[in-house]
Amino acid sequence: MSKENFWARDLGAGQRVRSTFLARDASVRNDSRGVPYLSTMLLDKTGSIDARMWGLPQELLGGIPEPGYVHVEGQTHEYRGMLQLKVERLRVLRADEVSEEDYLPVSEQDRRAMAAEVLEAGWSFRDDNLAELFGLIASDKDLWDAFCEAPAAKTMHHARLGGLLEHSLQCMRVAKSLAKLYPVNRDLLVFCAIFHDVGKVRELSWDLGGFAYTTEGRLIGHVVLGERVISDYIEQLPDFPKELALHISHILLAHQGEQQFGSPEIPKTLEAILVHFIDNMDARLGMYAESTKNVTDGGWSHHDNPLRRALYVPENPESRWNSPSEAT
Template identity: 30%
Template sequence: MVEIDGKRYPTLADIRDAISRGETGPGNFVNNSPGIFLLGETDLRTTSTGSEFYDSVVRDRTGETRVKIWSWKEKPVAGLVVFADYKHDSRYGLSLEILGGKPLPSVSDDLLCELVPSADVERERKLLEELVAAVSTEPLRKLLQVAFDPQSEIYDAYCKAPAASSYHHVRIGGLIEHSVNVAKICLKVCELEFASHADRDLLVAGALLHDIGKIWSYSYDDASFSITTKGALEDHMAIGVKILAGLVARIESFPNYYEEQLTHMIVSHHGMREWGATVVPKTLEAMILHNCDRLDAKVEEFNQLIEQTPAGEEWSEYQRILGTKVYLGRRPEDEPLQQEEA
């Protein structure tokens, strides 16, 4: 709940908790109050009967949920903090009627903390430092130290940017969180005998740098997490290659071999041309990176659906990028007890 002028208003987490407890009622069912939400991307759609609505995402500190917006005094745009009536039904989920909105900079810092999703950036910075310190290949460690120099603009942006505009790691610090996760998964893979040919240091460097182009692909200062013009025109892989070239140029006699390997890992990490890769992975490290990258994103997408689905529901809502709902029940402990046969 957030308090404004002595009145308490629910955020998404409070509404989700009430739904889990089955306390939905006709509308504004938490404290009888409208809710406060941070809007994510919004798409104008038309129903089969010709009514317009927005298919949108709303967020708070704890995560996000897809909603339908049926009426609005303020046009829904990503990054707007809105005050809205809400209702919930099991078929359509949460829907909103926006009563008013404010752009993020005009909102108090306390409210921002409640509404803007954020990773534990300090924790991720420490983990990244440990990963870099453990790289024993001199030029690769040097490259990572230049990229992640605490004074650098690049590292500052790397610690703030999200890893995506929707579905996974859409939060302040999402990029460093995702990159550190991918590096940790790659290291686990390297512990297995079947990956003994892989170059561990190259994999850590590739994992930490594979999405570095995202620092300029998404806007995060306004918490809209929307794609920038540069991101849309160039894509994070092309931007990443340019950033890598700039970093390499600052290191005397950086081996051409590693620049070529890392460039390949950046441009191929989406795995297939139809998923945006310029070339398919052609080295063992690039193939491992692609799969670890995909695994981290997918696990995060499942985690979000698990956390956002009200307790007791067997299925999550349909998730477009997975192309399915996720099955969440029942576990053996949830099954009704069987009568013992006489």
């Protein structure tokens, strides 16, 4: 069964929907009367919509398996400033009934153009050692293809094919701007802004109908995996300065900022501090963008989003979020 009738991006309030989606974060909850209902996010490669279903049949009281493909019928409406789908009928589909490529979210940005901009920055490094290291990484087709295709997260931010590249590109752009304002090693800052999350290519999988954590992703995490990836390439360059290699390892290991957030170390150099804040800023803005995508101007999002707070979209249409990767 291929995608039919509706794409998520085309939905508006007051529409009848009869279509198929990937159901994510599905859970059965109780309303204020104690009546169970299904809460889920319905996705396809164009976007997502929040969905609710009451009057659950017995087979849905246990929720929906992940990844869960569903055929739904219902009506869209605006609820507290957010677009929502009230599901009237829902059928869980088998994986062989769908075309998976219709349901994995995909970056709206041109991946070739994004990759070309990152490559241009890397080829322009004045530090010969970093230029050689960048060239070695970019010439590894398997690694580079995965870097350009991977999501940046399972759900939190830039959770779409090409999301890691989109996030890395924006961090690179911010790093280049900050290098003009602070006394940093520019090439080191930009290099680590690009590759701070490279461990995501081994932490996540995206080829089985959804985004999931790999075994080594669960056991080790992208922070350590990323440092190992870059260190492996450095070892292929026998004349690479040990001091520079040490600084790169520190930045990669410290970019989450705090140990409770997955950093083996906290940032202790200027470049490490900046990469942490650049990463954190773009990730949080990505969370805001995703959480307010279906919020009307002047409306509020739900509290149950990665930022754990209701988020406001001003009434001024000019304040509507545009993807940072559309910046020049």
